[in-house]
Structures are given as C-alpha cells and as structure tokens.
Amino acid sequence: MAKAILFDAFRCTGCRGCQVACKQWNDLPAEVTHNTGSYQNPPRVSADTWLVMQYREVENDDGELRWAFGRHACMHCLHPACVSACPVGALYKTDDGPVLYHNDRCIGCRYCMLACPFEIPTFQWGKGLFEGPQIKKCTFCIDRLSAGMEPACVHTCPSGALMFGERDELLKVAWARIREHPDRYVNHVYGEHEAGGTSLLYISPVPFEELGLPKLGSAPIQEDAEDIMTKATPAVLVGMLVGLGGIYWVVKRRQEMMSKDGGSGRSGDREASS
Amino acid sequence: MIGRIALRRPPISPAWVVLGGLITLAFVVAMVRYASGLGAVSNLNDNTGWGLWISFDLLCGVALASGAFIMASIVYLFGGEQYRPLLRPAILTGFLGYLMVILALLVDLGRPERIWYLIIFWNHHSVMFEVGWCVMLYTAVLALEFSPLVFERFGLEAPRRLIHALIIPLAIAGATLSTLHQSSLGSLYVILPDQLHKIWFTPLLPLMFWLTAVAVGPAMVILESTISSRVFRRGLELDLLGGLARVIPFVLAAYIAVKIGDLAGSGELGLLKDWDLESGLFWLEIMGFVFLPMVLFSLPAVRRSSAWLMFSAFLVVSEVILSRFAVGLIAIGRPEFAASYAPHPLEFAVTIGIISAGVAAFGLVARYLPLFTEYAASPAGE
Numbered sequence: 001m002a003k004a005i006l007f008d009a010f011r012c013t014g015c016r017g018c019q020v021a022c023k024q025w026n027d028l029p030a031e032v033t034h035n036t037g038s039y040q041n042p043p044r045v046s047a048d049t050w051l052v053m054q055y056r057e058v059e060n061d062d063g064e065l066r067w068a069f070g071r072h073a074c075m076h077c078l079h080p081a082c083v084s085a086c087p088v089g090a091l092y093k094t095d096d097g098p099v100l101y102h103n104d105r106c107i108g109c110r111y112c113m114l115a116c117p118f119e120i121p122t123f124q125w126g127k128g129l130f131e132g133p134q135i136k137k138c139t140f141c142i143d144r145l146s147a148g149m150e151p152a153c154v155h156t157c158p159s160g161a162l163m164f165g166e167r168d169e170l171l172k173v174a175w176a177r178i179r180e181h182p183d184r185y186v187n188h189v190y191g192e193h194e195a196g197g198t199s200l201l202y203i204s205p206v207p208f209e210e211l212g213l214p215k216l217g218s219a220p221i222q223e224d225a226e227d228i229m230t231k232a233t234p235a236v237l238v239g240m241l242v243g244l245g246g247i248y249w250v251v252k253r254r255q256e257m258m259s260k261d262g263g264s265g266r267s268g269d270r271e272a273s274s
Numbered sequence: 275m276i277g278r279i280a281l282r283r284p285p286i287s288p289a290w291v292v293l294g295g296l297i298t299l300a301f302v303v304a305m306v307r308y309a310s311g312l313g314a315v316s317n318l319n320d321n322t323g324w325g326l327w328i329s330f331d332l333l334c335g336v337a338l339a340s341g342a343f344i345m346a347s348i349v350y351l352f353g354g355e356q357y358r359p360l361l362r363p364a365i366l367t368g369f370l371g372y373l374m375v376i377l378a379l380l381v382d383l384g385r386p387e388r389i390w391y392l393i394i395f396w397n398h399h400s401v402m403f404e405v406g407w408c409v410m411l412y413t414a415v416l417a418l419e420f421s422p423l424v425f426e427r428f429g430l431e432a433p434r435r436l437i438h439a440l441i442i443p444l445a446i447a448g449a450t451l452s453t454l455h456q457s458s459l460g461s462l463y464v465i466l467p468d469q470l471h472k473i474w475f476t477p478l479l480p481l482m483f484w485l486t487a488v489a490v491g492p493a494m495v496i497l498e499s500t501i502s503s504r505v506f507r508r509g510l511e512l513d514l515l516g517g518l519a520r521v522i523p524f525v526l527a528a529y530i531a532v533k534i535g536d537l538a539g540s541g542e543l544g545l546l547k548d549w550d551l552e553s554g555l556f557w558l559e560i561m562g563f564v565f566l567p568m569v570l571f572s573l574p575a576v577r578r579s580s581a582w583l584m585f586s587a588f589l590v591v592s593e594v595i596l597s598r599f600a601v602g603l604i605a606i607g608r609p610e611f612a613a614s615y616a617p618h619p620l621e622f623a624v625t626i627g628i629i630s631a632g633v634a635a636f637g638l639v640a641r642y643l644p645l646f647t648e649y650a651a652s653p654a655g656e
Contacts, residue, residue: 044320044321046320047320084397084399084400084465085401085402085465086397086400086402087392087395087397087400087403087406088391088392088395088396088397088403089395089397090395105391105395106384106385106388107383107385107388107389107391107392108383108384108385109384109402110323110324110384111462113323114323114465114466115465115466117468117469119321122320123320123323124384125311125313125318125319125320126310126311126313126314127311128307128308128310128311128314129308129309129385129386129387130309131311133311133384133385214468216468221466221467221468222399224464224465224467224477225401225464225465226399228401228461228477228480229398229399229400229401229404229461230398230399233404233454233458236453236454237450237454240446240449240453240454241446241450244347244351244445244446244449244450245446247351248350248352248446251351251352251353252353254353255353
C-alpha cells in the first residue's frame with residue numbers, strides 16, 4: 001500500500017531537526033548561504049538540501065504576528081508531473097509511494113524542474129561533463145523504507161509534527177485532528193486532492209499559501225499535456241500525412257489535365273511568374 | 275542558362291575574421307561549461323532551469339527555420355513550381371537552423387553525451403519525447419533535402435537521382451514532422467497551467483506556436499532572399515517574394531482570431547486591461563507585430579517594394595521572438611519562488627557564436643555549392 005507523511009503545521013516548532021536529519025542521513029554537504037532577513041536557510045531546496053523548513057510570519061486576527069512553519073520537499077505526487085514530463089523515463093513512481101530518479105537514464109534536459117508545480121527537482125549546476133550532473137530531490141528515504149524504517153525526517157521530529165504511515169490511515173488521522181480542534185486548523189487537508197493527490201499531507205492553522213504551497217486544482221496538472229501526446233499528436237500525424245498526400249495527388253491531377261488540354265504546362269494556376 | 279551566381283571574392287575578409295572570432299569565443303565558453311558545469315558560464319539556477327538558450331536558440335531557432343517546410347510544401351506538394359528559385363536557400367536556412375538548435379542543445383543539456391538516449395528510452399507521455407524525436411527526424415529529412423547540392427557539386431549522379439525520386443515523400447514527411455515539432459514546442463508549456471501567466475497560458479499553445487511558425491516561414495524567406503541578394507550581389511526574385519507575402523495576412527488573421535477567441539472563451543479578456551508586463555507584451559505583439567504586418571502585407575505597394583517587404587517580414591520575425599520569450603522566460607514562474615534571472619554575458623556569447631557559425635556556413639555553401647543555381651524546369655511532379 002502507498003506510504004505517506006502527514007505534516008501538522010500546528011505541532012511544528014520550527015526546530016529544523018528534520019532538515020538536519022535529512023542532510024545527515026543522505027550525506028549531503030553544507031551549503032554556503034547568506035542572510036536573507038529570514039530564519040529560513042537556505043532559501044529553497046537545492047541539490048545539496050532536499051528539505052527546507054519555511055519560516056513565515058503571519059498576521060493573526062488580532063493583528064499580531066505569529067510564526068507559521070511550512071515544509072518544502074518532494075510531495076511524492078500520486079500522479080507526478082515530473083514523471084510524465086521526463087522524456088527518457090528517468091523519473092518513476094513506485095507502488096509504495098516514492099517518486100524516484102534513475103541517474104543512468106537522465107539526459108539533463110531539466111524539463112522535470114519546469115513541470116513540477118512544487119519546484120522540487122534541482123540540478124547540480126557546478127558539475128561538468130566528467131562528474132555527470134544529476135537531478136536531486138528527496139527520495140522518501142527509500143533506503144530506510146526498504147529496510148523497514150521510517151524516513152529520517154519523521155524519525156527525528158521531536159514534537160510529533162511529522163507522522164509516517166499508510167496514506168488512508170494518515171488521512172483519517174488528519175481529519176480527526178481537524179474535527180477535534182476546528183479552532184486550530186483550516187478545514188482542509190492539503191495533498192488529499194491537490195494535483196490528483198500527494199503522498200505528503202498537510203494540516204495547518206494558517207492558509208496553505210502562507211506555508212508556501214501553491215493553489216492547485218484536483219486534476220493532475222499534466223492531464224492536458226498527456227491528452228495532447230496520446231490523442232492530438234497521433235491524430236495530427238495521420239491527418240497531415242493523409243491530407244498532404246491528398247493535396248499533392250489532387251494538384252498533380254489538375255496539372256496533368258491542364259497540360260492535356262493544351263495548357264502551357266506547369267506554371268500552375270497561381271500567379272505565373274512570367 | 276545562368277550558372278552559379280555566387281561571386282568569388284578574396285578568401286579572408288573582415289567579416290570572416292569577426293565571425294571566426296565569435297565562433298571561437300563560443301567554443302571556448304562551451305569547453306568551460308563542459309569542464310566546470312552549467313553554473314560556471316550561465317545564470318541558470320533551480321528557479322529558472324531554462325534560460326536564454328531554450329527561449330531563443332530552441333524556441334525561436336526552430337520557428338525561424340520553418341521556411342524550409344513551407345517552401346518545400348509549396349513547390350513540391352501545392353503545385354507552386356514557379357517558387358522553385360526560393361527553395362534551395364530556404365532549405366539551407368532550415369537545415370542550418372536545425373543544426374544550430376542541436377548545437378545549442380548540446381551546450382544546454384546537462385548530459386549532452388547521452389542525447390541519443392532518446393532513441394532507446396521512451397516515455398511517450400512526455401512532450402519532450404516528441405520534441406526530441408522531431409528534432410532528430412526532421413534534421414535527417416532536411417539533410418536529405420539539402421544533399422542534392424552536394425551531389426551536384428561533385429557530380430554524383432546516382433544518389434542525386436535517388437533523392438529526386440524520394441522528394442515527394444520527403445516533402446510530406448518534412449511538413450508533417452515540422453507541424454508536430456513546431457506545435458510540440460508550445461505543448462511543452464501546457465504542463466504549466468499554474469506557473470504561466472493566464473494571458474499567455476492556454477491548452478491551445480501548440481496551435482498558436484504552429485500558426486506563428488507558418489506565418490514566419492515566408493517572412494524568413496523574404497528576409498533571407500533580400501539580405502542574400504545584397505550580400506552576394508545577385509538578382510532579387512521580387513515578384514516571387516510578393517506572391518509569397520500574400521499568404522501571410524491570412525495566417526496572421528487566423529492567429530489573432532485564435533488568440534482573442536481563446537481569451538474570450540476562458541473569460542480572461544479583462545486581464546488585457548491590467549496594463550502590467552504580461553498584458554503589455556500581449557498588446558505589443560498583437561498590434562505591432564501581428565496586426566501591423568497583416569495590414570502591410572495586404573497592400574500591393576508593400577509587396578512590390580523590397581524595402582517594405584523586408585520591414586514587414588522583420589515585424590513577423592519580431593512577433594515570433596516576442597511570443598517565444600514571453601512564454602519561455604517572461605510570463606513564467608511562481609511569485610513565491612520568484613528569482614530574477616537575466617542571461618549571463620557568456621550565455622549571449624554562446625548564442626551569438628552559434629548564429630555566427632550559421633551565417634558562416636551559409637556563406638560557405640553559397641560560395642562553394644550550387645545554392646542560387648537556376649536550372650531548367652526540373653520535373654518535380656513526375
């Protein structure tokens with residue numbers, strides 16, 4: 001069954017333990033960053049940082065500022081746009097939930113980076129031809145999962161803001177928390193339906209846009225593009241071949257008839273050049 | 275019978291020195307990029323993974339190469355035999371255009387040495403899959419359509435006849451692949467409904483990219499003919515160019531209709547009154563680069579003047595460049611992750627170097643191969 005992670009923004013204290021645990025487990029090097037006037041650091045995910053906690057200051061009803069913490073990392077979509085976009089199938093969705101990357105196939109076109117509505121896949125900009133730059137993103141700790149362990153970020157979370165389990169179970173937990181404390185939470189589980197559903201589920205005391213999550217419909221965003229590829233493109237292909245062949249045949253017949261009638265030949269019926 | 279018209283001039287002129295310098299610079303930048311990665315020579319980053327090279331070299335490059343399939347269709351399929359004098363330069367422009375696109379892709383791709391993986395690893399749901407295959411196949415078609423110039427130059431009669439026998443299927447394949455390729459470049463951005471500005475996003479992007487490519491094909495032929503007639507001091511086929519120009523207003527009118535109709539259909543016409551960057555680009559495109567050339571090309575006086583033809587064609591080329599940059603670079607990106615990207619000077623160096631290589635190759639072909647040859651009616655339709 002499909003695994004998922006539930007992130008409860010109400011319980012999150014912004015300790016960034018998950019961000020550090022992710023680096024530690026995946027052996028990711030430190031990044032040189034600079035002060036952007038925010039606790040959020042580095043400013044976004046990169047090839048060396050697969051999970052970045054978002055530090056947002058949100059005004060509450062009394063006009064006071066309060067913290068809101070978001071979690072920016074791969075959502076492991078149920079219908080991933082990156083997987084649909086990859087021309088060589090270097091990205092793929094597993095039955096267990098993780099969206100994974102096959103470095104052996106990647107040609108480095110970076111269309112996945114464009115396609116992802118969460119702007120998750122990142123590229124190794126500093127690697128040349130011989131080092132072979134790769135696309136990097138959260139792997140759902142697939143190595144831990146296959147050993148029966150939970151992801152490093154969940155394992156390390158001290159406040160219970162992260163929870164790992166079956167997706168249907170976590171959905172039930174999420175809705176139970178919202179029902180139990182309707183004053184605490186926005187009445188919505190982000191990721192239940194967004195972009196066709198994701199393996200990362202969020203509940204939050206502030207609107208989800210404040211956590212840095214995009215407003216998305218419930219249809220997978222690649223639906224139109226896939227329709228173009230599987231329906232329109234074959235139709236255009238066949239239509240053009242038949243249509244152009246037909247036009248050529250008709251034009252040729254007409255020219256033959258005209259020259260038989262004693263016409264001056266091949267200048268055709270367009271404006272003759274001389 | 276006039277033989278080769280291209281003039282022989284001293285081998286090294288200042289123009290060649292400049293072109294050579296620009297090509298060398300681009301080559302050096304490419305070597306640095308291969309040694310140290312894309313970040314060493316470009317401002318590309320995780321927010322803006324596709325920059326100048328995709329918007330200009332790929333999107334504009336492919337569109338501006340469309341003269342080849344337009345002219346091949348007119349001459350071989352639609353019975354426009356009288357346009358044959360324009361065919362070879364148009365095929366060459368298209369062929370060089372595609373080779374330039376491939377050069378740019380070899381710089382832009384993260385793993386250029388794996389470009390052939392497209393042949394063995396398939397994901398037919400990906401628009402990029404279609405783009406890749408169209409580049410490969412249509413470049414092959416263009417090479418074949420171009421090959422008679424080489425065969426004639428070296429007197430290879432057998433292969434020349436073979437291509438001649440295959441020219442109709444080649445023209446049909448070329449027009450089909452071009453239609454798929456031009457439209458698929460628009461389809462690339464259909465996966466971005468939330469990231470592309472509403473004025474510029476539509477599921478009809480492939481149709482729009484195709485229509486503008488069809489309009490810019492004849493315009494490129496006009497530009498290329500008028501410029502090369504001056505550079506190589508040969509005669510200009512003004513009557514032919516005027517005839518070609520008559521097609522353009524119809525295509526531009528269709529484009530305006532689709533564009534306005536699409537915005538009206540999705541109830542987004544109101545956005546055009548916002549007077550922000552995206553709506554400004556829209557009005558500049560529609561009024562300056564679509565409506566104006568549509569009117570100009572409709573006027574007989576314009577079609578009889580090489581200078582006016584050139585100016586109007588230039589407007590259509592500007593339309594393609596503006597619309598491709600709008601979709602590929604300007605109206606794209608989510609504000610939450612907005613990061614300013616401006617192309618690095620070395621990105622321009624690569625683009626300019628590749629254009630220089632294309633210009634140099636055109637000059638060499640014009641000098642050494644029968645490019646502007648006028649020959650007695652060759653039996654195309656038989």
